Amino acid sequence: MANNIRKHAVTMTSLGGSSHIGSILSIADILAVLYGSVLKYKSDNPKWSKRDRFILSKGHAGAGVYAALAESGFISIEKLKTHYQDGSDLSGHVSHKGIPGVEFSTGSLGHGLPVGTGMALAAKINKNKHRVVVLMSDGECDEGSNWEAILFAAHHKLNNLVAIIDRNKLQSIHSTEDTLSLEPFPDKWKSFGWEVVEVDGHNQEEIFNACSNIDIPQNKPLCVIANTTKGKGVSFMENNVLWHYRSPQGDEYKAAMLELEKNDA
Amino acid sequence: MRDAFLAALTSLAEKDKDIILLTADLGYGVFEEFESRFPGQYFNVGVAEQNMTGVASGLSLEGKKVITYSIGNFPTLRCLEQIRNDACYHDANITIVASGGGFSYGSLGMSHHATEDLAILRALPNISVIAPCTANEAGQAITAMIHDGGVGYLRLDKTAAKDNNTDSLFSIGKAIRHKEGSDLTLIAIGGILDDVNIAAFELQKLGINARVVGMHSIKPIDTDEILDAAKNTGGIVTVEEHNKDGGLGSAISEVCMDFGVIPKKFLRIGLDNMYSSIVGSQQYLRSRYEMDSEAIVNKVKKMFNS
Numbered sequence: 001m002a003n004n005i006r007k008h009a010v011t012m013t014s015l016g017g018s019s020h021i022g023s024i025l026s027i028a029d030i031l032a033v034l035y036g037s038v039l040k041y042k043s044d045n046p047k048w049s050k051r052d053r054f055i056l057s058k059g060h061a062g063a064g065v066y067a068a069l070a071e072s073g074f075i076s077i078e079k080l081k082t083h084y085q086d087g088s089d090l091s092g093h094v095s096h097k098g099i100p101g102v103e104f105s106t107g108s109l110g111h112g113l114p115v116g117t118g119m120a121l122a123a124k125i126n127k128n129k130h131r132v133v134v135l136m137s138d139g140e141c142d143e144g145s146n147w148e149a150i151l152f153a154a155h156h157k158l159n160n161l162v163a164i165i166d167r168n169k170l171q172s173i174h175s176t177e178d179t180l181s182l183e184p185f186p187d188k189w190k191s192f193g194w195e196v197v198e199v200d201g202h203n204q205e206e207i208f209n210a211c212s213n214i215d216i217p218q219n220k221p222l223c224v225i226a227n228t229t230k231g232k233g234v235s236f237m238e239n240n241v242l243w244h245y246r247s248p249q250g251d252e253y254k255a256a257m258l259e260l261e262k263n264d265a
Numbered sequence: 266m267r268d269a270f271l272a273a274l275t276s277l278a279e280k281d282k283d284i285i286l287l288t289a290d291l292g293y294g295v296f297e298e299f300e301s302r303f304p305g306q307y308f309n310v311g312v313a314e315q316n317m318t319g320v321a322s323g324l325s326l327e328g329k330k331v332i333t334y335s336i337g338n339f340p341t342l343r344c345l346e347q348i349r350n351d352a353c354y355h356d357a358n359i360t361i362v363a364s365g366g367g368f369s370y371g372s373l374g375m376s377h378h379a380t381e382d383l384a385i386l387r388a389l390p391n392i393s394v395i396a397p398c399t400a401n402e403a404g405q406a407i408t409a410m411i412h413d414g415g416v417g418y419l420r421l422d423k424t425a426a427k428d429n430n431t432d433s434l435f436s437i438g439k440a441i442r443h444k445e446g447s448d449l450t451l452i453a454i455g456g457i458l459d460d461v462n463i464a465a466f467e468l469q470k471l472g473i474n475a476r477v478v479g480m481h482s483i484k485p486i487d488t489d490e491i492l493d494a495a496k497n498t499g500g501i502v503t504v505e506e507h508n509k510d511g512g513l514g515s516a517i518s519e520v521c522m523d524f525g526v527i528p529k530k531f532l533r534i535g536l537d538n539m540y541s542s543i544v545g546s547q548q549y550l551r552s553r554y555e556m557d558s559e560a561i562v563n564k565v566k567k568m569f570n571s
Binding site: 096103104105106107108110111113114115116117118119120121122123125126144145148149151152155 | 285305308310311313315316318319320321322323324325326327328329346347350351354355
């Protein structure tokens with residue numbers, strides 16, 4: 001599924017002239033594992049009460065979620081072409097309105113984890129067994145609201161909450177460490193009372209093992225730091241902040257698709 | 266007002282386990298009984314209003330009816346984007362309660378003066394904005410807001426106008442007429458209705474017969490009552506413990522212009538586009554900024570003489 005998400009996303013951002021392809025390629029493997037084998041859901045019954053709740057907090061990578069939803073049967077693959085177009089409900093930042101399977105709309109950073117924390121608290125109160133998974137960017141950990149939620153989730157022992165961090169180390173202009181250093185990043189989460197697991201964010205087996213091993217955090221929420229490469233899968237986009245903004249057009253689009261199609265072979 | 270609010274909320278929580286009260290570490294000496302009576306329905310989230318509003322949204326999307334509580338501007342302006350994006354856009358079921366509207370915490374200084382909240386909150390789609398004028402209205406408001414669902418903002422003043430037998434008429438979006446009159450209509454929001462009632466009594470002695478309207482809901486607003494005042498009385502004077510820009514006077518003038526019904530006279534009484542660096546009691550600051558009963562009488566007299 002990961003390569004399909006990448007191809008969809010490259011096409012969507014090309015057709016739409018939209019930004020953030022680098023951020024989407026960064027999480028394609030994570031989305032593929034989540035929608036392929038970790039999250040419990042029913043695409044023909046999106047509001048199934050026992051579903052796992054998934055929030056994409058880095059809403060600018062919404063095209064990746066739309067692609068994953070199309071690959072998982074929530075929406076048609078044909079609909080993806082409307083992304084970013086006049087009159088479309090497939091907005092640049094992920095929105096739940098009219099899109100089955102999107103739990104929560106984001107776009108402004110630092111919102112997903114507090115909301116996911118509330119959902120996890122509700123599940124505890126209601127004695128429900130489902131989990132809440134929030135996929136965040138590393139850059140958005142600059143937002144103070146996240147650290148409010150990180151304190152709260154640990155205090156209330158929300159071991160049904162998983163935060164996955166797309167640790168690609170690049171944010172909007174420079175690296176995370178040159179902008180507002182996050183390191184020692186795992187230690188920060190640990191010191192706030194979370195269980196922390198680091199994985200290769202492009203190794204699907206490692207992602208699966210980290211996210212599906214619910215025995216690890218006994219009374220703690222789980223943070224999975226997924227070490228990733230921004231732009232992963234298209235060589236000229238990798239680790240290049242230009243592709244936070246640039247839309248692949250013409251020869252760039254063809255070259256990107258050629259690389260991704262080779263992966264199918 | 267806060268006592269009436271809490272009494273009503275307690276009564277509701279007894280019958281509905283989905284009601285959850287979140288406080289951002291305020292309410293010492295206020296919520297202890299609620300906390301002990303309703304375990305699992307009360308959380309002190311700490312001094313963290315953004316997370317409180319996000320958590321409230323998450324709880325609400327799972328079926329809970331959530332109240333977020335703090336004082337002054339903390340549960341509103343501090344987390345405005347969470348209210349907009351997380352609560353309003355998602356049709357959440359959250360009532361945001363701020364204790365300390367206007368100059369309620371006058372002596373605590375500018376940070377604690379809530380004088381732009383009504384304007385800012387009413388600019389959001391998908392929210393109701395209510396500032397009760399009397400204590401009974403505060404209890405009736407929280408009951409109605411939880412019953413109706415959706416996102417609401419409830420602004421509670423420290424002081425309140427006296428309750429009278431019209432309180433049983435409370436309905437969101439429906440103003441309450443406290444006194445009949447034809448020479449002009451005084452329209453107030455919040456506890457400052459008390460000063461308006463006194464001013465109307467004094468104006469009566471001067472031969473000016475004022476209608477008095479308590480407009481506890483600024484959104485949705487009672488269009489019929491406003492248009493009736495514009496058509497059938499000698500003018501409209503609005504009174505609010507709030508900045509003039511975007512507040513009650515603005516909302517009422519919008520209705521008049523939208524419907525093409527222009528009052529013969531129109532005056533907004535409120536804070537004149539400023540922050541107060543002066544401190545003092547709520548009543549002192551009303552006087553200082555010329556919105557107390559004496560100032561209302563003087564401004565109405567001047568309006569009629571001009």
